[in-house]
Amino acid sequence: MRTKTRKKNKINVITLGCSKNVYDSEVLMGQLKASGKDVVHEEEGNVVVINTCGFINNAKEESVNTILEYMHKKEEGEVDKVFVTGCLSERYKPDLQKEIPNVDQYFGTTELPGLLKALGADYRHELIGERLTTTPKNYAYLKIAEGCDRPCSFCAIPLMRGKHKSTPIEDLVIEAEKLAANGVKELILIAQDLTYYGLDLYKKRNLAELLENLVKVDGIDWIRLHYAFPTGFPMDVLDLMKQEPKICNYLDIPLQHISDSILKSMRRGTTKEKTTKLIREFRAKVPEMAIRTTLIVGYPGETEDDFQTLKQWVQDMRFERLGCFTYSHEENTHAYNLEDDVPQEVKQQRANDIMEIQSQISWELNQEKISQEFKVVIDRKEGNYFIGRTEFDSPDVDNEVLIDATKTYLKTGEFVNVKVIEAEDFDLYAEVVN
Numbered sequence: 001m002r003t004k005t006r007k008k009n010k011i012n013v014i015t016l017g018c019s020k021n022v023y024d025s026e027v028l029m030g031q032l033k034a035s036g037k038d039v040v041h042e043e044e045g046n047v048v049v050i051n052t053c054g055f056i057n058n059a060k061e062e063s064v065n066t067i068l069e070y071m072h073k074k075e076e077g078e079v080d081k082v083f084v085t086g087c088l089s090e091r092y093k094p095d096l097q098k099e100i101p102n103v104d105q106y107f108g109t110t111e112l113p114g115l116l117k118a119l120g121a122d123y124r125h126e127l128i129g130e131r132l133t134t135t136p137k138n139y140a141y142l143k144i145a146e147g148c149d150r151p152c153s154f155c156a157i158p159l160m161r162g163k164h165k166s167t168p169i170e171d172l173v174i175e176a177e178k179l180a181a182n183g184v185k186e187l188i189l190i191a192q193d194l195t196y197y198g199l200d201l202y203k204k205r206n207l208a209e210l211l212e213n214l215v216k217v218d219g220i221d222w223i224r225l226h227y228a229f230p231t232g233f234p235m236d237v238l239d240l241m242k243q244e245p246k247i248c249n250y251l252d253i254p255l256q257h258i259s260d261s262i263l264k265s266m267r268r269g270t271t272k273e274k275t276t277k278l279i280r281e282f283r284a285k286v287p288e289m290a291i292r293t294t295l296i297v298g299y300p301g302e303t304e305d306d307f308q309t310l311k312q313w314v315q316d317m318r319f320e321r322l323g324c325f326t327y328s329h330e331e332n333t334h335a336y337n338l339e340d341d342v343p344q345e346v347k348q349q350r351a352n353d354i355m356e357i358q359s360q361i362s363w364e365l366n367q368e369k370i371s372q373e374f375k376v377v378i379d380r381k382e383g384n385y386f387i388g389r390t391e392f393d394s395p396d397v398d399n400e401v402l403i404d405a406t407k408t409y410l411k412t413g414e415f416v417n418v419k420v421i422e423a424e425d426f427d428l429y430a431e432v433v434n
Contacts, residue, residue: 008046009037009038009046009047010038010039010040010044010045010046010047011032011037011038011039011040011045011047011048011049011119012039012040012041012042012043012044012045012047012048012049012079013025013028013029013039013040013041013042013049013051014041014042014048014049014050014051014066014070015041015042015051015134016050016051016052016053016059016062016063016066016086017051017052017053017055017059017063017086017087018053018055019141019188019190019226020141020143020161020190020191020192021051021053021086021087022134022135022141023131023141023142023143023190024051024086024109024143025041025051025134026131026132026133026134026140026141027112027131028049028051028085028112028115028116029041029131029132029134030130030131030132031112031116031121031123031124031130032116032119032121033130033132034121034124034130035116035120035121035122035124037119037120037121039132041132041134042134045079046079046080046081047079047080047081047083047119048070048073048079048081048082048083049083049084049085049115049119050063050066050067050070050082050083050084050085050086051085051086052066052067052084052085052086052087052088052089053086053087053088054086054087054088054089054090054091054092054156054160055087055156055157055328056325056328056330057328058328060088063086063088064088064100067082067084067096067100067103068100070082071100071102071103074102075102081104082102082103082104083103083104083105083106083107083115083118083119084096084103084105084106084107085106085107085108085109085111085115086109087109087160087161089106089107089108089109090108090109090110090159090160090161091156091159091160093106093108104118105118109160109161109162110162130178131175131179133179133182133184135395136379136380136395136412136413137182137183137184137412137413138183138184138185138186138377138378138379138412138413139184139185139186139187139188139222139377139379139395140179140184140186140187140188141187141188141190142172142175142176142179142187142188142189142190143167143190143191144166144167144172144189144190144191144194144197144210145164145165145166145167145191145192145193145194145196145197146161146162146164146165146167146191146192147161147162147163147164147165147192148161148163148164148192148193148196149163149164149193149196150192150193150196150229151267151334152256152266152267152268152334153265153266153267153333153334153335153338154256154266154296154299154327154328154330154333154334154335155330155333156330156331156332156333157192159332159333161192164192164193164196164199164200165200166196166197166198166199166200166201166202166206168201169206169209169210169213172210172213172214173213173214173217176214176217176220177217177218179220180217180218180219180220181219183219183413184219184220185219185220185221185222185377185413185415186220186221186222186223186224186377187214187220187222187223187224188224188226188394188395189223189224189225189226190226190227191226191227192227193227193228193229194207194225194226194227194228194229195207195228195229195231195232195233195234196229196232197210198210205232205234207234207237208234208236208237208239208240211223211237211240211244211247212240215244215246215247220246221246221377221415222246222247222248222377222391223246223247223248224248224250224391224394225237225247225248225250225251225252226252226394227252227253227254228251228252228253229253229254230253230255230268230270230274230275230278231268231269231270231274233253233278235281235285238282238285238286239285241286241289242285242286248391248392249286249288249289249290249391249392250289250290250291250292250391250392250393250394251282251289251290251291251292252292252293252321252394253291253292253293254293254294255275255293255294255295256268256294256295256296257295257296257299257302257306257310258272258275258276258309258310258313259272259302259305259306259309259310260272261301261306262299262301262302262306263275265299265300265301265335265338266296266299266335267334272309272313276313276317279291279317290320290321290392290393291319291320291321292319292320292321292322292323292394292397292398293319293321293322293323294322294323294324294325295310295314295322295323295324295325295354296324296325296326296327297310297324297325297326297327297347297350297351297354298326298327298342298344298346298347298350298351299327299335299342300327300329300335300338300339300340300341300342301338301339301341302327302342302350307350310354311353311354311357314354314357314358314361315357315361318361318365319358319361320362320365320392321362321392321393321397321398321399322354322355322358322361323397324351324354324355324358325351326344326347326348326350326351327340327342327347359425359426360425362399362425362426363423363424363425366399366423366424366425366426366428367423369420369423369428370420370421370422370423371419371420371421372419372420373417373418373419373420373433374390374401374417374418374420374430375390375391375415375416375417376388376389376390376401376403376415376416376417376418376430377389377413377414377415378403378410378411378412378413378414378415378416379395379400379412380412381405381412383405384404384405384406385402385403385404385405386402386403386405386408386410387400387401387402387403388400388401388402388403388410388416388418388430389401390428399426399427399428400426400427400428401418401420401427401428401429401430402427402428402429402430403416403418403429403430403431403432404429404431407431408431408432410432416432417432417433417434418430418431418432418433419431419433
């Protein structure tokens with residue numbers, strides 16, 4: 001016999017996928033709280049909202065499995081209602097409605113007012129920056145734009161997120177001030193494409209002006225840039241990075257590949273020569289900058305020669321941070337018309353080869369840090385260690401600094417100066433210095 005849960009009218013928001021989804025869930029939760037709703041993040045509740053990811057196969061699979069898990073809980077009487085939103089729902093709503101019809105309702109990425117109405121809440125336009133953050137209290141994501149106008153052949157994001165739309169500078173400053181008032185010390189600027197920021201609103205690339213305004217916000221110590229695009233990068237941002245201590249010497253710029261034939265097929269609008277020149281310009285302007293990039297291997301038509309070109313380039317460029325994905329053949333993208341002709345095991349082996357090279361580079365760069373001093377922010381405590389990051393590291397994806405908790409007491413969100421005493425390929429061990 002079905003038994004109704006005791007947790008009446010508690011809404012549990014579950015977030016899958018990238019930092020943009022984290023941000024969207026936080027906005028949803030802020031709106032629900034403003035309507036007086038009892039809302040939690042990934043805890044128990046009788047009403048469940050699943051914010052899905054539809055980017056690549058693994059992410060889609062995780063999203064579908066999560067929906068099925070909660071449909072089972074609904075059948076067992078453990079939850080009363082299940083709503084699905086986010087990128088997977090935007091992209092595959094008709095298919096999902098057909099395959100998993102017991103979900104109470106599906107919503108796309110732009111249907112927040114409708115989702116709120118289904119949850120018995122009103123959409124409040126006056127709420128600028130009223131979010132319930134789900135990250136550790138010392139950092140938060142700040143989404144400066146939605147959507148993307150780039151024509152990359154492999155990417156389904158424009159299908160799920162629409163055209164590029166910048167958020168006005170004044171709204172972002174208000175949001176940053178509210179985050180700072182709640183104890184946030186690090187802003188991580190995110191968008192599908194930071195370099196495009198402002199073109200729609202101000203008729204020019206305006207990331208530098210936005211940064212000039214954000215650095216004035218009291219309480220914010222670090223501002224970090226994520227997801228820049230290599231063509232049309234506004235170089236005035238680097239001048240600002242060099243002179244403004246609040247802007248981290250860090251840039252996340254996904255480059256995807258370096259073989260000219262693959263870049264052309266990917267519709268990236270650049271070449272190996274131009275990309276290499278750009279990275280060298282970055283390092284000449286801001287020598288201390290840590291550059292993070294991501295690569296795709298196994299793209300349709302990627303030959304062994306293309307891959308060897310990429311491998312050699314990774315060795316030559318010595319990126320401080322690097323991630324590598326295997327190509328995912330996505331419906332309705334331009335590359336879907338091409339034959340997905342690189343076997344999965346070859347894709348995986350190529351990804352492993354790239355990460356092995358990067359692991360060695362990272363180890364060598366980390367060895368150079370031994371005996372050096374760094375400013376570190378403390379994110380959390382794990383076992384006998386406080387875990388922190390330097391300005392050269394973003395949460396979840398980059399290196400971490402481990403400080404012995406049996407010798408030193410530290411607080412989450414605190415900035416401390418440390419000296420590196422030992423280094424591995426992706427971790428630094430350090431002690432606090434006065």
